[in-house]
Amino acid sequence: MDCRQTREFLSALVDNEMIDSQIKQKVEEHINRCATCKNEFELEKKTKQTIQAKVKILPVPNELINSVLNQVKTLQNGHPAYLNTAQNLKPMSKPWLEIAFPLGVVLTTLLLAILLVSVYEKKVNQKELIAKEVSGLINHFDSISQGLSKPEILSNDPTHVRNEILSRASFTPIFLDIPEFEIVGASIKDPHLHSGNAKCVNLIYRKGEKLIFIHQAPMSYASMHDDVKKRILKGEWIYDAIKDESFAIWGTSDLICCAISNLSKEELEKILKQSK
Amino acid sequence: MRLKDKIKNLLKQEKRDKKLTDEELLEKQKKFEEEAIPHMQFLYNFAYRMTGNEEDAKDLVQETYMKAFRFWEQYEPGTNIKAWLFKIMKNSYINKYRKAAKEPGKVDYEEVKNFYETVRDESFETSDLQEHIFENIFEDEVIEALNKLPDEFRTVVILADIEGQSYEEIADFLDIPIGTVRSRLHRGRKMLRKELFEFAKKKGYIKGKPKDYEIDDPEKD
Numbered sequence: 001m002d003c004r005q006t007r008e009f010l011s012a013l014v015d016n017e018m019i020d021s022q023i024k025q026k027v028e029e030h031i032n033r034c035a036t037c038k039n040e041f042e043l044e045k046k047t048k049q050t051i052q053a054k055v056k057i058l059p060v061p062n063e064l065i066n067s068v069l070n071q072v073k074t075l076q077n078g079h080p081a082y083l084n085t086a087q088n089l090k091p092m093s094k095p096w097l098e099i100a101f102p103l104g105v106v107l108t109t110l111l112l113a114i115l116l117v118s119v120y121e122k123k124v125n126q127k128e129l130i131a132k133e134v135s136g137l138i139n140h141f142d143s144i145s146q147g148l149s150k151p152e153i154l155s156n157d158p159t160h161v162r163n164e165i166l167s168r169a170s171f172t173p174i175f176l177d178i179p180e181f182e183i184v185g186a187s188i189k190d191p192h193l194h195s196g197n198a199k200c201v202n203l204i205y206r207k208g209e210k211l212i213f214i215h216q217a218p219m220s221y222a223s224m225h226d227d228v229k230k231r232i233l234k235g236e237w238i239y240d241a242i243k244d245e246s247f248a249i250w251g252t253s254d255l256i257c258c259a260i261s262n263l264s265k266e267e268l269e270k271i272l273k274q275s276k
Numbered sequence: 277m278r279l280k281d282k283i284k285n286l287l288k289q290e291k292r293d294k295k296l297t298d299e300e301l302l303e304k305q306k307k308f309e310e311e312a313i314p315h316m317q318f319l320y321n322f323a324y325r326m327t328g329n330e331e332d333a334k335d336l337v338q339e340t341y342m343k344a345f346r347f348w349e350q351y352e353p354g355t356n357i358k359a360w361l362f363k364i365m366k367n368s369y370i371n372k373y374r375k376a377a378k379e380p381g382k383v384d385y386e387e388v389k390n391f392y393e394t395v396r397d398e399s400f401e402t403s404d405l406q407e408h409i410f411e412n413i414f415e416d417e418v419i420e421a422l423n424k425l426p427d428e429f430r431t432v433v434i435l436a437d438i439e440g441q442s443y444e445e446i447a448d449f450l451d452i453p454i455g456t457v458r459s460r461l462h463r464g465r466k467m468l469r470k471e472l473f474e475f476a477k478k479k480g481y482i483k484g485k486p487k488d489y490e491i492d493d494p495e496k497d
Contacts, residue, residue, distance in 0.1 A: 007462060008455070008458060008459055008462070009458065010462050011458050011459075011461040011462040011465065012443070012458050015436065015443070015461075017442070017443045017458075043469060044462065044465050044466070044469075046410050047410075047465045047466075047468060047469050047472075048436075048437050048465065049410075050410045050413060050418065050472070051418060051422075051433065051437040051438065051468070052437055052438070054413065054414070054415040054418040054419075055325070055415060055418055055419060055422070055437075055438050057317070057321055057438070057439070058320065058321055058324055059317070060316050060317050060320045061320075061330070061334065063334075064316070064320065064334045064337060064338070065313070065316065067334075067338060068313070068316070068337070068338055068341045069309070069313070071338065071341070071342055071345075072305060072308060072309070072341070072342075072345050073305070075342065075345055075346065076301060076304075076305050
């Protein structure tokens with residue numbers, strides 16, 4: 001056996017993993033004859049011992065064991081963990097990422113512009129007014145569709161979402177039946193920073209890569225411009241779009257509803273009319 | 277049988293079926309906890325050594341267990357559960373940390389070749405010097421050296437020398453022949469030694485010119 005062949009078996013000799021006794025004997029014979037290989041063998045042994053002496057086995061943190069056991073229980077009870085549904089949301093988030101930043105810049109600029117306009121000019125354009133109302137929601141929609149923020153409820157089971165919403169919300173929201181769309185999740189947090197009240201429901205509907213986000217809040221909590229409120233109370237459905245997101249605002253006797261979507265304005269209008 | 281009784285029986289049957297499913301679910305949970313949970317220490321330590329920190333290790337282990345539970349039906353009872361769990365974790369690790377990585381388990385020979393070229397230039401070990409290399413080394417230096425190895429070599433060194441797994445187990449975990457385990461481990465340890473030597477040199481434990489050291493031809497390996 002030569003040096004090269006011997007080296008192939010050095011680790012096995014170090015670890016006492018030699019299965020074939022004939023090979024083992026040959027390797028040992030070579031090592032006893034060849035100083036270089038013997039040195040190599042001794043060094044490898046020493047390396048292993050050093051690793052073993054310096055790098056110790058760590059105990060598993062208790063909280064890890066507990067959280068694994070808890071998550072198993074949660075999965076068991078039919079409430080899929082975030083991990084489960086997050087993967088469903090992810091694939092469609094990719095094309096969004098590319099526009100997320102410019103969109104954010106555009107929205108921020110828009111908001112600033114609106115603020116400036118409203119300060120220096122009393123007469124505010126209706127279109128901009130509405131854009132201001134929905135920009136918070138659009139941001140919320142964006143961060144959810146990109147997977148940057150996580151809705152409190154995510155499930156492939158629409159009934160589960162409904163039950164969760166009904167048990168958590170402070171009012172009874174409308175569950176629109178949107179043809180071909182499924183409810184995949186919901187959030188209850190209020191994206192309007194200025195209202196500071198957790199009194200709204202955001203339902204997330206999905207069909208493949210298409211998302212519709214239905215925001216609902218009691219009319220009394222809705223902080224919006226009187227002009228817009230008046231239009232809605234008259235029964236008007238306002239459709240518009242900002243960049244790639246289309247939206248619709250409408251009201252019922254006691255709820256204010258807003259749909260945000262990555263569909264075109266026309267498509268959203270068509271779908272919502274079918275859903276009524 | 278009267279219609280009323282028929283309905284009654286059907287309802288009973290339905291109730292029983294439902295109950296059985298619940299029992300089955302409970303059984304599944306019990307089995308999972310009995311079989312999979314005991315391997316957490318092994319998985320956690322591997323995750324910790326691969327990611328280098330507690331938080332990422334915990335995330336990786338958690339993800340592994342969630343996936344394992346979801347795909348529990350795919351596990352064949354009686355087969356090596358430790359290897360099954362390990363493979364789930366290895367895939368999660370690759371997805372998370374090596375997005376643009378090559379195929380799992382495949383060695384990037386270019387990477388290894390480059391490494392060997394650096395080893396070749398400055399050989400580093402004679403028997404009189406080994407004591408200096410090994411005795412003055414600290415834990416974090418061993419870990420740092422380990423982290424410098426290409427993943428394929430790091431993996432076998434962690435499994436064999438830190439986790440104490442047998443060659444057969446390692447072969448099973450990584451889907452490679454035992455001969456490959458042997459040679460990867462030998463090379464991995466050698467690379468690690470080279471890194472440790474660099475530390476020793478920096479700290480001044482080893483002095484002298486490279487020509488004083490015996491040149492070890494890596495081609496021999």
